[in-house]
Amino acid sequence: MIILKAEDITAGYTEVDILHDVHIRVRSGEIVSVIGPNGAGKSTLLKTIFGILKPRNGNVTLKDEDITGLKPDRIVRKGISYVPQVDNVFPSLTIQENLEMGAFIRDDDYSQRLDEVYDLFPILRERSKQKVGQLSGGQRQMVAMGRALMLDPQVLLLDEPSAGLAPVLVSMIFEKIKEVNATGVAMIIVEQNAREALKMAHHGYVLAMGKNVLDDKGEAVLANEEIARLYLGG
Amino acid sequence: MEIWGIIAYLVSFAIMAGIYAVFCLGLNIQWGYTGLFNIGIAGFFCIGAYASAMITTPKPTGLYAHYVRQIFGLNLPFIIGLLGAAVICGIVAFLIGIPTLRLGEDYLAISTIGIAETFRLIFNNEHWLANGPRGLMGLPQPFQDLVDPKHYNYIYLIIILIIVVIVYLSIEKAIRSPWGRVLRAIREDEVSAAMSGKDIFHFKMQSLIFGAMIMGIGGALYAHYTKAISPDVFTPLYGTFIIWVMLMAGGSGNNKGAVLGAYVIWLIWIGTKFMTDLLPYTLKARAPYIRFLLIGILLEIILIYRPRGLLGEEKKVSKLVD
Amino acid sequence: MAELVIYGIVLGSIISLGAIGLTLVYGIIRFANFAHGDFLTAGAYSALFMATVVLSWIGIPDSNFGSLSFGWRMAIAFPFSMAAVGCVAIVLDRVLYRKLRQKGSGPVLFAMSSLGAAFIIRMIIFILWGADSLFYKPGMLRPALELPLGIKIRPDQILMLLVVLFLITTLHFFLQKTKMGKAMRATADNMELALISGIDTERIITWTWGIGGALAAAGGILYGIDVQLHPHMGWNFLIPLFAATILGTIGNMYGALIGGLTIGIAQQVSTAFLLPTYKPAVAFIIMILILLIRPEGIFGGSSR
Numbered sequence: 001m002i003i004l005k006a007e008d009i010t011a012g013y014t015e016v017d018i019l020h021d022v023h024i025r026v027r028s029g030e031i032v033s034v035i036g037p038n039g040a041g042k043s044t045l046l047k048t049i050f051g052i053l054k055p056r057n058g059n060v061t062l063k064d065e066d067i068t069g070l071k072p073d074r075i076v077r078k079g080i081s082y083v084p085q086v087d088n089v090f091p092s093l094t095i096q097e098n099l100e101m102g103a104f105i106r107d108d109d110y111s112q113r114l115d116e117v118y119d120l121f122p123i124l125r126e127r128s129k130q131k132v133g134q135l136s137g138g139q140r141q142m143v144a145m146g147r148a149l150m151l152d153p154q155v156l157l158l159d160e161p162s163a164g165l166a167p168v169l170v171s172m173i174f175e176k177i178k179e180v181n182a183t184g185v186a187m188i189i190v191e192q193n194a195r196e197a198l199k200m201a202h203h204g205y206v207l208a209m210g211k212n213v214l215d216d217k218g219e220a221v222l223a224n225e226e227i228a229r230l231y232l233g234g
Numbered sequence: 235m236e237i238w239g240i241i242a243y244l245v246s247f248a249i250m251a252g253i254y255a256v257f258c259l260g261l262n263i264q265w266g267y268t269g270l271f272n273i274g275i276a277g278f279f280c281i282g283a284y285a286s287a288m289i290t291t292p293k294p295t296g297l298y299a300h301y302v303r304q305i306f307g308l309n310l311p312f313i314i315g316l317l318g319a320a321v322i323c324g325i326v327a328f329l330i331g332i333p334t335l336r337l338g339e340d341y342l343a344i345s346t347i348g349i350a351e352t353f354r355l356i357f358n359n360e361h362w363l364a365n366g367p368r369g370l371m372g373l374p375q376p377f378q379d380l381v382d383p384k385h386y387n388y389i390y391l392i393i394i395l396i397i398v399v400i401v402y403l404s405i406e407k408a409i410r411s412p413w414g415r416v417l418r419a420i421r422e423d424e425v426s427a428a429m430s431g432k433d434i435f436h437f438k439m440q441s442l443i444f445g446a447m448i449m450g451i452g453g454a455l456y457a458h459y460t461k462a463i464s465p466d467v468f469t470p471l472y473g474t475f476i477i478w479v480m481l482m483a484g485g486s487g488n489n490k491g492a493v494l495g496a497y498v499i500w501l502i503w504i505g506t507k508f509m510t511d512l513l514p515y516t517l518k519a520r521a522p523y524i525r526f527l528l529i530g531i532l533l534e535i536i537l538i539y540r541p542r543g544l545l546g547e548e549k550k551v552s553k554l555v556d
Numbered sequence: 557m558a559e560l561v562i563y564g565i566v567l568g569s570i571i572s573l574g575a576i577g578l579t580l581v582y583g584i585i586r587f588a589n590f591a592h593g594d595f596l597t598a599g600a601y602s603a604l605f606m607a608t609v610v611l612s613w614i615g616i617p618d619s620n621f622g623s624l625s626f627g628w629r630m631a632i633a634f635p636f637s638m639a640a641v642g643c644v645a646i647v648l649d650r651v652l653y654r655k656l657r658q659k660g661s662g663p664v665l666f667a668m669s670s671l672g673a674a675f676i677i678r679m680i681i682f683i684l685w686g687a688d689s690l691f692y693k694p695g696m697l698r699p700a701l702e703l704p705l706g707i708k709i710r711p712d713q714i715l716m717l718l719v720v721l722f723l724i725t726t727l728h729f730f731l732q733k734t735k736m737g738k739a740m741r742a743t744a745d746n747m748e749l750a751l752i753s754g755i756d757t758e759r760i761i762t763w764t765w766g767i768g769g770a771l772a773a774a775g776g777i778l779y780g781i782d783v784q785l786h787p788h789m790g791w792n793f794l795i796p797l798f799a800a801t802i803l804g805t806i807g808n809m810y811g812a813l814i815g816g817l818t819i820g821i822a823q824q825v826s827t828a829f830l831l832p833t834y835k836p837a838v839a840f841i842i843m844i845l846i847l848l849i850r851p852e853g854i855f856g857g858s859s860r
Contacts, residue, residue, distance in 0.1 A: 076754040090745040101742045105754040271664050333848050339664055340588035344798045348840035355837055520683045527679035533672040538655045
């Protein structure tokens with residue numbers, strides 16, 4: 001069942017458009033990976049879905065509800081969470097406080113959810129009172145994801161989760177992503193690390209110059225020779 | 235009321251507004267063209283006025299020296315006073331700029347407030363410098379022997395207008411030059427300007443100095459108009475704030491706007507005097523505060539509803555969010 | 557010299573109150589609030605109004621607590637004045653700064669607007685109370701206590717230090733333990749991420765202004781109790797406030813406390829060889845030195 005879709009999205013930060021008639025569809029519980037060269041508009045797509053950017057054209061639909069142009073604080077209440085690529089934690093707050101901020105809009109008792117998130121990232125539980133600014137890159141990334149998961153979102157948007165991480169941490173993060181997905185969260189992952197991103201994806205989208213180039217099952221995109229030549233060289 | 239009385243009134247209006255126009259032009263270089271947030275105009279006002287005063291008066295001697303103390307007195311002509319004021323302000327601007335220009339906008343602003351206040355404190359407390367709180371009096375006026383003192387203002391008005399035109403034309407020329415283009419690039423986007431290889435610091439410094447020199451001329455013009463200056467003239471209100479309101483009202487980034495803003499706001503300022511003259515006696519003492527309150531509110535209205543002023547350009551805002 | 561240091565601590569604690577509010581506003585909203593000094597003035601005069609007009613009208617007696625120079629009137633007027641100025645700060649935000657935010661104005665327009673607000677507040681005070689210096693209790697003798705170690709301090713001043721300590725401790729708990737406090741710290745760290753997490757940043761901004769204004773008001777009232785009231789009193793504090801904030805690193809509450817005490821002591825000690833009117837200049841020189849040597853302040857340089 002398609003849980004989130006964006007159609008005919010044309011968007012940009014200034015008068016110049018970055019995305020041209022882009023579409024993407026996510027089924028419930030799916031991992032959708034978006035790959036493509038730098039400047040293709042992958043991050044812009046996430047920002048448009050999450051309401052940080054208002055599209056000039058097109059619409060975004062969550063289940064049957066049109067959420068186009070809603071601001072992030074409304075979108076997050078509908079069940080979509082977003083992890084930016086950089087500046088994705090509160091450095092002077094502790095791990096626990098970062099997670100609490102993730103649950104800010106909740107008025108109820110979320111201690112069970114907190115436990116679940118700590119179960120996903122046990123190392124965070126050990127260090128829950130440490131300031132996040134002092135953590136390593138991999139741990140920070142886990143805090144970033146944990147914060148976004150506190151609201152039990154239906155869809156999680158991840159912008160280059162492996163960026164800046166050492167290779168061993170990259171595999172660790174991808175493992176964590178699969179674990180999170182196993183709990184039923186659908187995800188859109190924008191990644192530079194195209195190979196790994198496609199390996200775990202149910203569905204893959206290739207974006208270039210702000211346009212859809214190809215979308216197919218994850219392994220089909222991975223096997224596509226031309227894509228491999230153009231985008232999977234690294 | 236007699237026609238000559240009205241004309242005399244208009245002449246003194248035009249002179250004061252013209253003096254403020256010079257300040258606005260100077261501020262426009264710093265802020266309008268380069269984006270330097272200088273809240274210490276009163277400091278340059280003060281230094282320019284005192285510099286010219288002391289250049290054009292003789293050092294007190296004999297009995298007189300008991301009543302008036304000043305650190306130097308050169309007794310030179312008015313024009314030297316003007317130029318001297320400009321040069322000294324330029325040097326002061328250079329010294330101020332060295333520590334402060336590398337700071338961000340906010341820090342520069344706070345620093346300029348501090349500098350202006352510090353100058354005022356020094357002039358007020360160090361009597362040996364320029365007679366402390368009593369200030370300097372009896373400042374000479376150019377060509378004052380040519381006419382009856384009653385009619386002198388006409389001459390001064392001509393001098394003011396000539397200087398305003400000269401300053402205006404010089405700035406216009408400078409702004410249209412390659413130097414001016416770099417300044418505008420810095421104001422729009424300092425990061426890109428820096429990346430294009432220009433030494434941002436030097437350009438900002440030149441802009442600061444140029445603007446300060448013009449403000450120095452303004453200070454000198456003021457001193458020779460009022461013939462007496464003291465530290466309490468150069469307050470944040472009269473010496474800085476009102477000039478900002480003038481420039482924002484007229485249109486920052488536009489020299490015509492700078493001059494227009496000076497005249498318009500000074501007109502409004504005089505207008506508020508007529509309004510408060512109608513106040514009952516008990517409130518009369520509060521009149522200057524009521525007038526400044528109105529000017530302050532006017533500034534806020536301008537900032538919210540028409541930040542580009544009367545003649546300013548529409549600034550392009552790149553909106554990341556919808 | 558010891559007396560100068562003691563009084564420097566008293567003065568410094570007043571500066572700290574203002575600096576803490578300023579650093580919160582600067583750190584969370586990224587706003588150099590040039591009206592902050594005048595919040596101090598507004599607090600002092602609002603307490604004067606309440607203590608002399610409102611409370612006498614209600615019928616609260618004008619007595620003193622023991623050897624202190626104030627009594628119930630001030631004790632009641634104090635918190636109400638803090639709240640009043642907190643509201644003034646919030647109203648300024650709603651009427652002026654929010655509109656600028658919505659238009660995407662640059663930081664200089666905010667600073668300019670706050671400069672305008674500073675003058676507006678000051679002019680209103682001039683209009684209502686005139687230009688003379690006023691006192692909460694005119695003509696009161698305020699003898700100093702002699703404590704061990706030859707320390708001379710007035711009972712008023714001891715209470716002032718306690719009040720400052722109380723306010724700072726309360727703020728600490730608020731920021732560390734309450735949801736809103738944590739959200740304020742989060743917004744100071746990363747406003748965009750706060751928005752992404754669903755935090756209502758406009759509410760955060762409102763709280764920040766309220767707390768900042770209230771603390772500044774408290775500082776102004778304490779100064780009025782200790783010295784006198786004058787419409788320029790807050791403006792004369794503006795440079796010391798900014799110096800303390802910058803010294804203690806913008807956004808850092810404890811830095812603002814240390815910065816305030818440092819500036820206060822430095823200013824007082826300077827009177828041993830400079831005229832007291834130069835105190836703002838002393839604060840200014842210190843500020844320039846910090847900006848040249850270590851602009852990020854004592855606690856700066858980390859995770860911003």
